[in-house]
Amino acid sequence: MALNGEPSSSLNTTTTTTAKKNTVLISHGRQPWYGIDGRLLSDAFVIGIGGGSSSGKTTVARAIVEAMGSIPTVVIVSQDSFYKPHGPEELKLAFENKYDFDHPNSIDMPLFAECLTDLKACKQTNVPVYSFVQHQRLEETQYIYGAAIVIAEGIMALQDPALRATYDLKIFVQCDSDLMLARRIRRDVAERGRTVEGVLDQYLRFVKPAYDNFVLPSSKYADIIVPGAENSVAIDIIATHVKRKLAERGAHFRDRLAKPEMFLPKLECAEETVEESVKSLNLIVLPDAPQTQGIFTILRDKSTSKEDWIFYSDRLTTLLVERGSAQLPFKPHSVTTPTGTPVEGKVLAAHCVCGVSLVRSGTVLERGLRRVWQDVPLGTLLIQSDPSSGEPLLLHTMLPACLRSRCEAEKSWVFLLDSQIGTAAAAMMAIRVLLDHGVPQSHIIFLTFVVARKGGVRVLRKAFPHVHIVCGAVDEGLREARLPPADGEHKGRKIWMIEPGMGSIGDRYYL
CATH class of the missing domain: 3.40.50.300 (P-loop containing nucleotide triphosphate hydrolases)
Structure with missing residues (x-):
């Protein structure tokens, strides 16, 4: 890092x-x-x-x-x-x-x-x-x-x-x-x-x-x-003493994020409809309009060409950013039109608006963010899974200048970008990083394409109830799988896949 x-x-x-x-x-x-x-x-x-x-x-x-x-x-x-x-x-x-x-x-x-x-x-x-x-x-x-x-x-x-x-x-x-x-x-x-x-x-x-x-x-x-x-x-x-003390302070809970019923025993999400899940999770979801359905149909199709996939994912990001921008504060402002007529309008009241993306699937949303917010300061977080434990590891932190000073961060608003929320392990770590810098929960607008309603988002909502989560679609749940074994590994690393999902979004955008 x-x-x-x-x-x-x-x-x-x-x-x-x-x-x-x-x-x-x-x-x-x-x-x-x-x-x-x-x-x-x-x-x-x-x-x-x-x-x-x-x-x-x-x-x-x-x-x-x-x-x-x-x-x-x-x-x-x-x-x-x-x-x-x-x-x-x-x-x-x-x-x-x-x-x-x-x-x-x-x-x-x-x-x-x-x-x-x-x-x-x-x-x-x-x-x-x-x-x-x-x-x-x-x-x-x-x-x-x-x-x-x-x-x-x-x-x-x-x-x-x-x-x-x-x-x-x-x-x-x-x-x-x-x-x-x-x-x-x-x-x-x-x-x-x-x-x-x-x-x-x-x-x-x-x-x-x-x-x-x-x-x-x-x-x-x-x-x-x-x-x-x-x-x-x-x-x-x-x-030896320091290593022992660090081992005592370790935290391991990704399996519990992937299976929220382990943490929330009274969870009855299986009996909820999607609409009930959206309400209980306080999610902001794009309207289920024909345009949105058409975009998701193209993005979910594994036969979609790379050029089309990039074009329509950028369109989807633009819709998400516009929807998320409604959470920003605005204040009254008077202007004069070219005809000389005074008009009462609104102007942004936020001290600073910036974006932080999770490398690399979150960087997929950066171009769409810039289409709505020109010259927006951008930062990145690199969070990957530990090959041995599967727990998230924070490897790199590069935040915009307005977040590096606590007094500035407390007044800033952040678009946090990641393409999907499955186990929510990376999402939880990213939010915790922003909170450590002084950004209030209510100033974080998490933009994502897909959320698994039976996944870690339920634990994430319980931990950070004031974060705004704006998504394009709410999918059913997670399926446990394993990656092919790497050199020297007995078996591949365990992962969780959103279903129906959109596949590996970073790979589909960049490869």
Whole structure:
């Protein structure tokens, strides 16, 4: 999952993206962090790593990640990003190596704690970016979301009570003082444009006293003290502990989504008519007009050519978008016609309208969305099934800019695009992502071609009753099937097919 705009990784590789001091480690995807009721089930596992300057805190963090093997998405957040903005006098002292960057007061601890609290609660956050060359916090921020493991490292990472309250595990890295000084000289000269004389002066004036007065005393709060960054025994113990804790937080319920009677024992959908199901599920369905029936007849026909299929699916999307647009807020607005006559009309009252599609079947609806809403900002979510468990995995997040800030997201309206709702596993994960960013349920308009009325949509409605679901047709139910076995598999992965359905919509559109 690319959390800061980089391409996503494949299922079995781990890549790294870095923005200044903060690192996002990308792996095989993020499993559900919520329950079948849609509510937060488990928060992110947060590790705090403290220690002296150049003691090897980042090295320990990376070693823990490597020792875990196959991992979910991890983010390493550095305390160095949270230095306070500096005024002219402070900047002058900083360039003269006379500003104390090693005192707790130099760090914006409340903002640091706020960002960690958001990440722990599985929400998005925007981490400040600090330039050591300019000695200043920059205007830009780094957007981060979706980490199952958060590692916070810094010399004061264990010193502040608010920070310690967010940690599930606290680590202190011990290191010889001479070695820390040697590493600091090499780093500051090579990466931060300092002179050896300036580094030594700052070390004696600020770094050493801060270590003695603040950093070393904070080691008493650590759960584990690691003597040396290369201590493989300590790293293995920590990695084993973290893996066990993550396993305890796993959520598995796709089978229950495919068979909602397991979750809703009083369900009597088999006895409902389609009209009764539409009403009970609070679905917005396109009128059963001859035009709609004709489009669906063409789209359901397996002999329809690719060119015709694309043309009529775009037509269907346009109808869905127009129907969904009726859920947007409008306010009175006065205009003057070319004849000079004043007319009372309506104008859109939404702060921002954007689209988010589920790759790749949801991207089928993007062209139709653009036909109705020109230049609409678009984002994507890549959600695929875990080959072993069948549970959904969030592999990639690329949301429009208006959703990356919570205060903006709270005022935005989102067209969420997916071609069908069967088990609703991907739909539930996509809605949960938007809610984590601050988008209200009532501001989400889910557009889809087909809904299986006996499938997971019933659980989805119970979890998110205020989301608007706009569909073209309501089909009967789901049929369990298996894909052909892949290399090394004993049997193929289990899937559920909507019947009568429209087949694999993404394949029919793109292949």
